[in-house]
Amino acid sequence: xxxxxxxxxxxxxxxxxxxxxxxxxxxxxxxxxxxxxxxxxxxxxxxxxxxxxxxxxxxxxxxxxxxxxxxxxxxxxxxxxxxxxxxxxxxxxxxxxxxxxxxxxxxxxxxxxxxxxxxxxxxxxxxxxxxxxxxxxxxxxxxxxxxxxxxxxxxxxxxxxxxxxxxxxxxxxxxxxxxxxxxxxxxxxxxxxxxxxxxxxxxxxxxxxxxxxxxxxxxxxxxxxxxxxxxxxxxxxxxxxxxxxxxxxxxxxxxxxxxxxxxxxxxxxxxxxxxxxxxxxxxxxxxxxxxxxxxxxxxxxxxxxxxxxxxxxxxxxxxxxxxxxxxxxxxxxxxxxxxxxxxxxxxxxxxxxxxxxxxxxxxxxxxxxxxxxxxxxxxxxxxxxxxxxxxxxxxxxxxxxxxxxxxxxxxxxxxxxxxxxxxxxxxxxxxxxxxxxxxxxxxxxxxxxxxxxxxxxxxxxxxxxxxxxxxxxxxxxxxxxxxxxxxxxxxxxxxxxxxxxxxxxxxxxxxxxxxxxxxxxxxxxxxxxxxxxxxxxxxxxxxxxxxxxxxxxxxxxxxxxxx
Amino acid sequence: xxxxxxxxxxxxxxxxxxxxxxxxxxxxxxxxxxxxxxxxxxxxxxxxxxxxxxxxxxxxxxxxxxxxxxxxxxxxxxxxxxxxxxxxxxxxxxxxxxxxxxxxxxxxxxxxxxxxxxxxxxxxxxxxxxxxxxxxxxxxxxxxxxxxxxxxxxxxxxxxxxxxxxxxxxxxxxxxxxxxxxxxxxxxxxxxxxxxxxxxxxxxxxxxxxxxxxxxxxxxxxxxxxxxxxxxxxxxxxxxxxxxxxxxxxxxxxxxxxxxxxxxxxxxxxxxxxxxxxxxxxxxxxxxxxxxxxxxxxxxxxxxxxxxxxxxxxxxxxxxxxxxxxxxxxxxxxxxxxxxxxxxxxxxxxxxxxxxxxxxxxxxxxxxxxxxxxxxxxxxxxxxxxxxxxxxxxxxxxxxxx
Numbered sequence: 001x002x003x004x005x006x007x008x009x010x011x012x013x014x015x016x017x018x019x020x021x022x023x024x025x026x027x028x029x030x031x032x033x034x035x036x037x038x039x040x041x042x043x044x045x046x047x048x049x050x051x052x053x054x055x056x057x058x059x060x061x062x063x064x065x066x067x068x069x070x071x072x073x074x075x076x077x078x079x080x081x082x083x084x085x086x087x088x089x090x091x092x093x094x095x096x097x098x099x100x101x102x103x104x105x106x107x108x109x110x111x112x113x114x115x116x117x118x119x120x121x122x123x124x125x126x127x128x129x130x131x132x133x134x135x136x137x138x139x140x141x142x143x144x145x146x147x148x149x150x151x152x153x154x155x156x157x158x159x160x161x162x163x164x165x166x167x168x169x170x171x172x173x174x175x176x177x178x179x180x181x182x183x184x185x186x187x188x189x190x191x192x193x194x195x196x197x198x199x200x201x202x203x204x205x206x207x208x209x210x211x212x213x214x215x216x217x218x219x220x221x222x223x224x225x226x227x228x229x230x231x232x233x234x235x236x237x238x239x240x241x242x243x244x245x246x247x248x249x250x251x252x253x254x255x256x257x258x259x260x261x262x263x264x265x266x267x268x269x270x271x272x273x274x275x276x277x278x279x280x281x282x283x284x285x286x287x288x289x290x291x292x293x294x295x296x297x298x299x300x301x302x303x304x305x306x307x308x309x310x311x312x313x314x315x316x317x318x319x320x321x322x323x324x325x326x327x328x329x330x331x332x333x334x335x336x337x338x339x340x341x342x343x344x345x346x347x348x349x350x351x352x353x354x355x356x357x358x359x360x361x362x363x364x365x366x367x368x369x370x371x372x373x374x375x376x377x378x379x380x381x382x383x384x385x386x387x388x389x390x391x392x393x394x395x396x397x398x399x400x401x402x403x404x405x406x407x408x409x410x411x412x413x414x415x416x417x418x419x420x421x422x423x424x425x426x427x428x429x430x431x432x433x434x435x436x437x438x439x440x441x442x443x444x445x446x447x448x449x450x451x452x453x454x455x456x457x458x459x460x461x462x463x464x465x466x467x468x469x470x471x472x473x474x475x476x477x478x479x480x481x482x483x484x485x486x487x488x489x490x491x492x493x494x495x496x497x498x499x500x501x502x503x504x505x506x507x508x509x510x511x512x513x514x515x516x517x518x519x520x521x522x523x524x525x526x527x528x529x530x531x532x533x534x535x536x537x538x539x540x541x542x543x544x545x546x547x548x549x550x551x552x553x554x555x556x557x558x559x560x561x562x563x
Numbered sequence: 564x565x566x567x568x569x570x571x572x573x574x575x576x577x578x579x580x581x582x583x584x585x586x587x588x589x590x591x592x593x594x595x596x597x598x599x600x601x602x603x604x605x606x607x608x609x610x611x612x613x614x615x616x617x618x619x620x621x622x623x624x625x626x627x628x629x630x631x632x633x634x635x636x637x638x639x640x641x642x643x644x645x646x647x648x649x650x651x652x653x654x655x656x657x658x659x660x661x662x663x664x665x666x667x668x669x670x671x672x673x674x675x676x677x678x679x680x681x682x683x684x685x686x687x688x689x690x691x692x693x694x695x696x697x698x699x700x701x702x703x704x705x706x707x708x709x710x711x712x713x714x715x716x717x718x719x720x721x722x723x724x725x726x727x728x729x730x731x732x733x734x735x736x737x738x739x740x741x742x743x744x745x746x747x748x749x750x751x752x753x754x755x756x757x758x759x760x761x762x763x764x765x766x767x768x769x770x771x772x773x774x775x776x777x778x779x780x781x782x783x784x785x786x787x788x789x790x791x792x793x794x795x796x797x798x799x800x801x802x803x804x805x806x807x808x809x810x811x812x813x814x815x816x817x818x819x820x821x822x823x824x825x826x827x828x829x830x831x832x833x834x835x836x837x838x839x840x841x842x843x844x845x846x847x848x849x850x851x852x853x854x855x856x857x858x859x860x861x862x863x864x865x866x867x868x869x870x871x872x873x874x875x876x877x878x879x880x881x882x883x884x885x886x887x888x889x890x891x892x893x894x895x896x897x898x899x900x901x902x903x904x905x906x907x908x909x910x911x912x913x914x915x916x917x918x919x920x921x922x923x924x925x926x927x928x929x930x931x932x933x934x935x936x937x938x939x940x941x942x943x944x945x946x947x948x949x950x951x952x953x954x955x956x957x958x959x960x961x962x963x964x965x
Contacts, residue, residue: 056815081821092770093812096763096820098655098744105890110821112886119891136610138654140769155820365780389786401781404801418786462786 001162001194002026002049007063009044009053018044021221022063024213026196028161031188031208033227034198036215037236037477038447042166042198043089045215045222049164049196050086051077068161082111085155086164089475091147100142100150101126101135107158118157125153129183143352145176152180156187163187165197169204170474173350173503174538177204184208200477203238203506203542206231207255228252236478239506240542242555246562256545263546266558273561275552277530315374316341316466316497317362317392322371324357324521331357332521335371339497341465344488346508346529347501348539349518355501356397358518359468362499363394375466389419393464397471399455400443408446409439411458419462430457433487449480456487467491469500473507485510509533509541509553529553610652611954613741614749615899620737622906623947626913627729630924631722634936635913635944636729642947643736650950651739652957655769663735667728674724679712683720687713689931719928745893753881756823763813770809774802826886836884840877846870898953905949912943 008020019041026032034042047053051072054061065072068083085107088094097103104125108118126132129149134142139150148168155163163184169177185208187193199205206212212230214223223230228251231241240259244252247266253259317339324332332354339345347355360366361373364380373380375392383391396402405411412426419425430437434453437446443454452472459467469488473481481504488511492498502508508515508529515532517525517539525532530551534544544553552558620643627639651657679694690711697708743765747758778798782788787797817823850867916937917924926934 050819052815052819056818077815077818078821078824081819081824084819086816086819088812088816090812093809094816096759096813096817096822098742098762098765102744102890107820109887109890110824112824112826112888115888115890118888122890140655140773141653158821360780363784365783385783385786385788389784394784396777396781396784398777401778401801402784404797415785458785 001028001030001068002196003064003066004045004048005064005066007048007061007065009041009048009059009061011057011059016219018059018218019215020219024222024224026194026211028194029188029192030210031184031195031197033202033205033209033212034196034215035202035206035212035230035234035236037217037479038200038449038475040215040218040220042215045213046086046164046166046196046198048072049162050084051075051080052086078110081107081160082158083160084162084164085158085160087151087155087166087168089166089170091151094151094154095139098138098140099135100131100137100139103139103150103154104131104157107154111158113158121157121159125157128156128186129153130179144171145173145179145351148172148176148180149183152183159191161194163193163195163197165195167199167475168197169199169201171351171471171503173348173353174204174505175350177201177503178538181205181208200236200475201238201504202236203240206238206241227254238542239555240546243543243546243558246555246559256542259542259546267547267550270547270550270552270558270561275530275550276557276560315339316343316376317499318372318374319358319362320372322358322361322373323369324354324361324366325369326357326366330521332361335518335521335523337516337523337526339466339499341497342492342495343514344492344498344500344512345514345516346512347499347516347518348503348505348508349524351503353518354521355518356470357521359394359470359499359501362466362468363392364388386418386420389459389462389464391464392466392468393459393462394468395452395455395459395470395472397474399452402455402458403443403451406442407439408437408441408443408454411443411454412461415458415461421461421463426457426461429460430454433457447480448475449477449483452476452480452484453487460491465495465497467496467498469498469502471502472500473502473504481507505533505539505541506554508539509544510556515539609894609896609955610742610745611902611950612893612895612899613743613746614893615895615902616741616950617737617746618903619906619947619950620733620740622903622910623736624730624733626910626944626947627726627733629910629913629917630940631726632924632926632934632937633722633725634934635924635940636722636725638941638944639729639909639947640732642944643733645948646951647736647739650954650957652742654742656743656765657739660735660739663731663738667731667735670728670731671721671724674720674727675717678716678720680708682707682710683713683716685713685716685719685928687715687929687931689714691717715928715931718931722926722928748889748892751878751882753878753885755885755887759817759822767806767810771802771806774805778802824886825884828884832880832883836877836880838877839873839880843870843872843874843877846873901953902950905946909944909947912946913940916940916943 003025004022007022008017010017022045034045036042044053047057048061048065049067049072053059055072055076061073067080070080070083072080095103096106101122104122105118108121113121126135129152131146131149131153134146134150139147142150148171152165152168165184168180168184172180181204184195184197188195197205206227209227211224212227212234214230214234216223216233216235223233231237231252231254232245234241237245240254240256241252244259244262247263249259249262253262315338317337319335319337322332322335322337323330335354335358337345337358347358349355357366361368362375362380364383367381375388378388378391380388380392403411405414408430409427412430413423415421415426416423427439430453433456434450437450437454443451446454456469472484476484485507488498488500492511498511500507500511512529514527515525515529516523517532517536525535530553533539533541533553534548534551537545541553543555543558544551547558623639623643627636630636647660651660691714692712694709694712696710699706699708744762747762750758775795775798778801779795782798846866847870850863850865850870853863853866855863913924916939920937923935923937924940926932
């Protein structure tokens with residue numbers, strides 16, 4: 001169905017080809033996973049299928065790509081629209097119209113299908129993707145998971161024979177990701193659609209793949225094979241494979257079920273051993289300078305402050321019965337949350353549960369409708385930004401928003417000025433966290449993970465005791481994720497309180513002391529990571545599922561215990 | 564709070580690894596059913612044709628041009644505002660109503676300010692205040708700065724400005740009630756690609772505003788002030804950069820989804836299309852020229868008609884090149900007739916009233932009298948409320964994305 005014949009792609013202005021020696025065939029009706037670390041050209045390979053590479057991106061494509069017998073060299077993307085449906089990384093960039101129903105119909109309208117066929121397929125697709133209740137909603141008001149489903153639906157309606165998806169589940173909560181994958185599974189089984197998808201979160205998709213195409217390194221030829229065989233040699237692998245490699249299982253298990261069936265001896269070996277837990281925080285950060293300006297309105301104290309007033313605030317962040325209403329929607333209600341210095345808290349919950357709103361409230365972007373928010377001694381939404389950066393720092397979902405300058409050096413200099421830090425502070429932090437980035441690099445040219453680290457360094461320049469991260473692992477490969485986890489762990493050890501909103505259960509398992517589950521703007525669970533995460537199947541990491549009932553969370557713990 | 568959002572009210576996510584049979588619809592069904600948002604699940608009645616909203620609003624605006632009676636104008640504003648409030652959807656474009664109301668108020672204020680400062684041609688005896696008059700050189704004869712401000716002058720300016728303000732508010736009502744992109748869908752096939760360009764531009768503006776808000780929030784995170792002109796300027800470049808990147812991505816996505824596919828039409832048809840369109844446009848030009856010059860009075864009209872017909876023929880033939888079909892085009896149904904009719908009735912009634920009883924519709928300012936409410940034109944204006952009762956109510960509650 002899809003055939004790559006010795007394809008190499010060289011973009012204009014680069015000496016090395018982005019991919020080369022790509023030579024494989026995807027038979028009809030298979031679900032093929034494209035895996036590999038960041039920057040190996042996965043998106044390039046996906047783009048070549050729909051003809052967007054090179055027709056839209058420029059560059060030179062050598063070799064031949066054929067889809068359903070059509071050569072992409074002679075067929076423009078629009079002439080392949082009836083056989084290939086492509087969904088890019090950002091669903092928002094994909095939408096042409098403004099409501100769900102129109103969006104589903106758009107592709108069919110372009111292809112000139114008959115009105116009654118269009119009507120039937122729109123209804124079918126609305127049901128298939130669970131979008132019936134949203135049919136007339138403006139797309140701008142949808143949550144991330146809903147948008148992703150609409151984007152997939154919009155390319156499904158013309159009934160393409162090939163579906164190409166770039167990171168379809170990265171932005172989704174575990175349940176929504178399962179839904180999307182179940183839909184893909186159903187398309188492959190019922191309609192015989194050929195699916196080619198790239199995904200960093202292999203633990204979510206690898207068990208559905210019929211074949212895996214691995215791009216091991218930039219410029220290296222792809223490895224094609226059965227998932228278990230490829231995972232044995234892959235530089236990127238899900239935790240269950242990691243566990244399998246550690247235990248020496250062969251063939252490697254790809255699903256929790258396979259692993260569990262083989263895990264009995266391992267469970268026995270681990271039975272008597274202590275589960276290593278992250279050490280409780282000991283270090284304390286120096287207190288931030290006193291607030292420069294007094295808050296405009298005098299704060300009323302319910303009771304006189306007990307004891308010596310000079311004592312540092314016991315919590316890095318304190319939220320009491322917080323409610324936030326935004327635009328007629330009750331985003332948060334009665335939220336109580338305290339974060340101690342040195343503690344790492346993971347906020348989890350489905351898309352739209354209020355995680356981002358809670359982070360925004362902690363950093364003063366959103367004023368509470370009722371209740372109180374405090375970050376150390378400051379009330380965030382009433383504190384001047386200059387003072388606030390020394391108390392709370394937020395790395396937003398899109399780290400690029402924080403970066404304005406043209407070069408890394410300028411960005412760091414600006415960060416030093418913003419934070420009143422000694423010149424060179426930010427640059428020193430960056431070098432420590434991410435060696436090998438030159439001063440004159442444009443922030444846009446950094447990889448996803450590098451950009452995140454730069455934004456993190458910018459935020460850390462002010463040394464805020466409370467660090468917030470919104471969805472930090474989106475688009476990161478396992479290596480970048482491990483590096484981030486290491487950085488955050490050492491920050492916590494220094495005494496930073498860290499709150500991360502994430503869908504990534506593996507990251508939460510690895511880092512968090514505590515997990516707070518949000519649903520519909522309420523806290524529905526708050527407790528030690530091991531307890532909360534294991535109690536809910538959707539949020540349990542793979543290792544916990546394999547080694548239940550004991551609460552092992554990560555492969556690193558198992559490795560440490562066995563050592 | 565009532566359960567209004569299907570996604571948010573779903574119960575705990577389905578358990579275990581997703582090894583459910585491929586044909587099972589359980590997860591979605593469960594989510595939708597458990598969501599149980601009654602408003603969302605109720606089968607939505609088809610929305611009104613956007614053209615009907617525009618005609619209704621423009622008819623009210625036309626009615627407003629027939630009178631300067633502030634009571635009638637206020638009634639017109641009240642009628643359109645009531646319909647907007649009860650029937651506008653929770654969509655981004657519906658928020659433009661507030662902007663139009665503000666614009667209308669600005670018109671009032673500016674007009675009154677000008678009358679106060681520059682004086683008014685209306686003779687008056689009731690002096691409200693006397694401003695110091697600025698002596699002007701004699702080349703500026705006829706212009707007065709400052710001086711006497713009379714109640715008559717102010718009343719006249721107010722009435723006049725209210726007329727314009729009402730017109731603006733009526734246009735705002737149409738903007739809030741009718742989805743602009745659905746209106747553009749009613750364009751003929753040959754103009755479709757242009758229509759899409761306009762739709763994309765329309766959806767771009769809200770995205771741009773969202774970008775500005777996001778980047779200003781990010782400025783705050785960097786410890787800079789998020790308010791003021793400087794803050795605005797500094798986010799300008801990243802916002803434009805983002806917009807450019809998004810437009811490239813959108814162009815790629817649209818191309819990949821078949822935008823711009825053309826049907827193969829025989830070369831003869833293609834040539835005929837080009838000839839008809841070009842020839843028609845030339846004919847229109849020549850015909851207009853003929854009409855406007857004294858010499859061409861004889862051939863003007865026939866050439867214009869032939870040119871117009873040829874151009875329309877070219878447009879129709881050109882439509883054959885697009886393979887595009889329409890999904891659920893808005894139908895012009897009985898409700899659309901009623902809505903348009905109610906607007907037209909208001910306009911017709913005021914035209915009639917203006918002819919029959921001009922004094923009631925244009926209350927005098929010299930001598931200054933309190934305007935009275937003419938009974939039957941007022942009753943006729945209330946007919947304009949009809950759409951608030953016969954059109955479907957908008958769906959309730961929209962959930963903010965996280």
